[in-house]
Amino acid sequence: MTQAVQKVGKPFKRILLTGAAGGLGKVLRDRIKPWADVVRLSDVVDMGEAREGEEIVQCDLADKETVIKLLEGVDAVLHFGGVSTEKPFEPIMQANILGVANLYEALHKAGTKRVIFASSNHAIGYHRTTEMLDANSPTRPDSYYGLSKVFGEQMSRYYYDRFGIETVCVRIGSSFPEPANKRMMSTYLSYDDLTELLRCALFAPRVGHTIVYGMSDNDSVWWDNRLVAHLGFKPKDSSRTFAHLFPDSAEFPAPDDVTTIYQGGKFLLDGPQY
Amino acid sequence: MTQAVQKVGKPFKRILLTGAAGGLGKVLRDRIKPWADVVRLSDVVDMGEAREGEEIVQCDLADKETVIKLLEGVDAVLHFGGVSTEKPFEPIMQANILGVANLYEALHKAGTKRVIFASSNHAIGYHRTTEMLDANSPTRPDSYYGLSKVFGEQMSRYYYDRFGIETVCVRIGSSFPEPANKRMMSTYLSYDDLTELLRCALFAPRVGHTIVYGMSDNDSVWWDNRLVAHLGFKPKDSSRTFAHLFPDSAEFPAPDDVTTIYQGGKFLLDGPQY
């Protein structure tokens, strides 16, 4: 039980980042390099040349054989791939449902033991903005997209119960350079806090199957990470830095506007129509 | 607010039973006739000639256009179609995930307002047999099949939150002529009790989105329907009728056998392998 600090070099040999050409993928590409000797980047689109310490694999997650190769030699996965907006059901199913099924089958074969799954607040978007949620709250998807994220969370739960593969599901709020509307004052997650949350999720001694809300230290929030303090995530940023963008005197959607009532915001206006 | 008894004839004009050629479909075919002028029966296999009061439609649930036609004129749906055992992921996805997405899109178009969804105890099969579950317990799928049932429950929740379409998800235990093993002493649901549960779910004044466990009045149980007593379901049968089949002196799987530890039973031995 002595815990000598024997290891040298970077903690992981190879981390896979899927969706590496997407919005958050680009943000993370360099930030995750300290964590692994090699960062493997995948996306369905062409990403050009690999830089030092990178491997680049173009890959459609719906193609199982390719995904199985993608995972070979991978210690840990940051799964940011797939569709990230509301769309008709079938493309979401291919990318986010079949995609995640292929991913877990592949990482199980590969012996990967730690996964970070980019879930979304849209898995719980039909809860009201006057409710406080935690990791145990029931899911309430607000869109096909949200449904696919619930599916991914459940797939990861299944692989944990059956094979002990650990996953942290991060229900990301709004990770952008700054809040684009009043709602995002509650859901804002700075890029630095996102990175720190991923670091915590990768390096916590044990995570089992953890569901955590991805948000900065905002003043007004709807989510409470109290139950998952084992991760050790302490956000450093806050949307209050941007409070001047949304003064009390501005006009906002009315309290009984559907985007104000429910946490999912404008996703409730997309998808199958009323 | 007077509630004069004005209506005559059968309560529904047309009920759709999917999976009508399956095990429970055959059981239900005649039992549901008193509830509707017309019973529309569908299955992916050929069902022969329609009998009086029936309409028969052969239909693959993964084919959206066909499903849209299938729902036309339908007041209420008993959704027993799809795959009902563990299989590789893709066929389950086609029948149970794409199938249920097509179904809800179609019934929303058709104006159907009440759905009974045949969910399964395998949506919660990774809970232990020493735990007591109710409608609020978190799902713990024990198989791809179980995952697809969780997905169907969530799809129905989404259509309820968005469009007010009411669904009762019945997590069916073991609905067979008699318990086939000791585990089924806890999960047994007689055909009569199944029929009564469906009747309650169809005729309760309001069900919203209800999750109910489908079990008879067995002595040893893992599930409690206390939270959904608005359905008015009172089982009349019990597995204790069959207690003589499983005397104390018989040999059963050991307490630390995976099929004894978890509620899902032998489904934990199927699916992706250890």
Next chain:
Amino acid sequence: MTQAVQKVGKPFKRILLTGAAGGLGKVLRDRIKPWADVVRLSDVVDMGEAREGEEIVQCDLADKETVIKLLEGVDAVLHFGGVSTEKPFEPIMQANILGVANLYEALHKAGTKRVIFASSNHAIGYHRTTEMLDANSPTRPDSYYGLSKVFGEQMSRYYYDRFGIETVCVRIGSSFPEPANKRMMSTYLSYDDLTELLRCALFAPRVGHTIVYGMSDNDSVWWDNRLVAHLGFKPKDSSRTFAHLFPDSAEFPAPDDVTTIYQGGKFLLDGPQY
């Protein structure tokens, strides 16, 4: 600690029944006689001559001095007095708020130690009919009347916390000869079960401050008395006796009718207008 059965005669010397000329008051007048040497009956209207074993006091509960006299020599109270339907606020305040304040002040002075307060399901009428409530559920009054019942429950709680005066608040469902509409199939309380519930509430060794739902053993219910089994109340009747009055083929208010959505039923159509 020996518990010799020494007492003879009736258990109480004098029970007061308020609202004795009201609907339930008349039902109870004779049924409660075995419990006390003298039954004192009060109402705001004239009740004629007292019969054997009775005392009759005409009394407006809003008149404190009269109420103080009314309680003299009273061992236990069954408080059924006051307004029992929706009305403008001021008459409800006089009868049900000032009335209950006077009552507790008076019974505290008189040394009365056990009170049964006829509360109402309208104290929780804005809960949905798909919710299961128990004694700990938050109140959701559906009317000024319901508000006054919540007030009475809180007044009795206050006198319990401060002076140890024990009250059982009975949230009466629908106590009529038979269910008058489909909703009452869930809320029905037979006269015999009402009487038995009162008996249990009076004679349980200790009740502290108990909230119990007054309903018979109906099939479909929204309330669970599990938490107050110390009362020992076991209903013998059930609305299922009247199931034939409300066949599945009859027409009822729609699932999205306000009287179907909420437990309070038609009280939601009374009161201050939409």
Next chain:
Amino acid sequence: MTQAVQKVGKPFKRILLTGAAGGLGKVLRDRIKPWADVVRLSDVVDMGEAREGEEIVQCDLADKETVIKLLEGVDAVLHFGGVSTEKPFEPIMQANILGVANLYEALHKAGTKRVIFASSNHAIGYHRTTEMLDANSPTRPDSYYGLSKVFGEQMSRYYYDRFGIETVCVRIGSSFPEPANKRMMSTYLSYDDLTELLRCALFAPRVGHTIVYGMSDNDSVWWDNRLVAHLGFKPKDSSRTFAHLFPDSAEFPAPDDVTTIYQGGKFLLDGPQY
């Protein structure tokens, strides 16, 4: 869904502050001016001349017709009026029960949509000082005054359920220049924090029916606002500034003194006597 910042000037046209001549009313009179073009001040006593940006209305809340006029043209209400100490029941009923009934009837007529109700810790004063409460804890009034505050909270809940009128009930602790005794080290609410809490309650995009505890960031507390973080209230002050007033070496009421056992403090010594 674009959220252009179009509005100019102050956020509200007219805010009504009742109880404007009371202790907290005077504190708030100038502090709330930035929030509205016009601040209407009312009290039962004469308040002298209106200053710039003010309207002054002398008004007895128990007089419905006057209250209806008082609310005309009012966007939002800060209801600090009524009796604020323990008294015999009838004056409390007039000011705090009839008063609040009149107020809600009037503001419903006037189309007012947001109310801040000055509730009190005496609504929960019979909880013990070793208990942690949140917005869902049951009420335990410690006085007639506390009972009237519970009534006001329930009235506001009723108007929310029925008409969608949003209210924030602030269970104010001890809002004074400094803690006057050891108990107030737990219940202290600075004037600045009170003001900020009111601002949050007025300007949060949606509040539904919210119950929040009014306290500063004190070290020892009995209340947790975790469930209502949607308000975005972050106190800046703390009673620890005044810790030197109550050193460990001082003498305080004994642990088994009724004012130490229960949260309500000395209110438990007022009211109807033991």
Next chain:
Amino acid sequence: MTQAVQKVGKPFKRILLTGAAGGLGKVLRDRIKPWADVVRLSDVVDMGEAREGEEIVQCDLADKETVIKLLEGVDAVLHFGGVSTEKPFEPIMQANILGVANLYEALHKAGTKRVIFASSNHAIGYHRTTEMLDANSPTRPDSYYGLSKVFGEQMSRYYYDRFGIETVCVRIGSSFPEPANKRMMSTYLSYDDLTELLRCALFAPRVGHTIVYGMSDNDSVWWDNRLVAHLGFKPKDSSRTFAHLFPDSAEFPAPDDVTTIYQGGKFLLDGPQY
């Protein structure tokens, strides 16, 4: 996974009953014989000659070496030994604390896998008679005796967490020929129901670490076995058979008598003195 009924003869080879000369030990001696080829009986006092199918071992549970021998060859234990009334601490510690430590050490060595531990309602006797408890309620011992039962429950939990040894802790109410006082109307457990509960606890496929309340189907109860329905225990008897012994007109301890307030009854008058 086939569950052929192959075993013949009695279910267990050897069951140990400790405390066999005690009140309940004598009741059980013959009733448990169908469950094992051999019943080993132990007690600290002499029990005379063994009858057919019995082994008799005189044994002080505080003597570890003897206890280790006592458990040799034992499949399952019914632990009814030790002190069963309030006494000074040291004799209780020897028999019930050191005794249970010796027992678990010995049965772990012996490879015994299922234990029934006769715990007591005095493990929770300081809960009020107006509270409803279940298997998750916190313990509130009412005596040194009650403390020793809590200790036994925790010891068995420890051996389950560490070694997987399954124990059912039965918090026995009042198991006598008939209720001896009014309190026992709530706590009564008939001998037949006790026997059936033990049978369920021994033969349930898996029990893990289960806490169950030992009571018959009484009308007034304080305990709910809802969470442990996996045991399949359905009591057949009820104290209502004896209701005539305690008519409403009899005199009982007052509602504010300590034996009426708390579940532990007269144990609260024993032990260290007030």
Next chain:
Amino acid sequence: MTQAVQKVGKPFKRILLTGAAGGLGKVLRDRIKPWADVVRLSDVVDMGEAREGEEIVQCDLADKETVIKLLEGVDAVLHFGGVSTEKPFEPIMQANILGVANLYEALHKAGTKRVIFASSNHAIGYHRTTEMLDANSPTRPDSYYGLSKVFGEQMSRYYYDRFGIETVCVRIGSSFPEPANKRMMSTYLSYDDLTELLRCALFAPRVGHTIVYGMSDNDSVWWDNRLVAHLGFKPKDSSRTFAHLFPDSAEFPAPDDVTTIYQGGKFLLDGPQY
């Protein structure tokens, strides 16, 4: 109810610190002096000469008569005595079970009213490191030592329920100069924070029976003191000061190592063997 600051000198006349020669005893010896005129120090080993303001008593807690003398004249107790590591059961029983029984009997006789009991995280060590515990979580002892701490907590609960003697049970994490391994990053309690926690526990106006986790303001934690904020304990230190000792690149026990899975860490490798 005036709270004049009348008392002079130190708050307590005499505090007893047991286990004064142990690791934490030595740390506390001088730190607690400001709280009492006299600090009585006891231990089973010789402690040499008393310094100013001290009394020294060598005492075996298993010897009741000596313990009774030890408590004479004692206002408050800090109970740090007994065995503090895993050992065979009997010595733990003598020191920690008989010892604590003697202590409470003695302090009850002496009229002592406030006790701080040094409990341990090993009372809950069989909870997983992915679980969040609070004061209400069930105990899960991970050793005989942990069992003895659960016993002490229950003994103090019993004396509170029976005699109103107040105890704060501090489940101490890892109170050392710095974290000795990665696990202690979660359980670290600095000496200053320990001292402050004891001060809060001694001087809070009322503590009843409080269970609090002894930890500093660490980033990753498994315990939440939210429910006991009445103590007013705000840690000032954090294990994050020592984060450099355990960089992400170091090697730690695997996620499925028993010392990583469970909160108790290496105590799970001691005690009775697997």
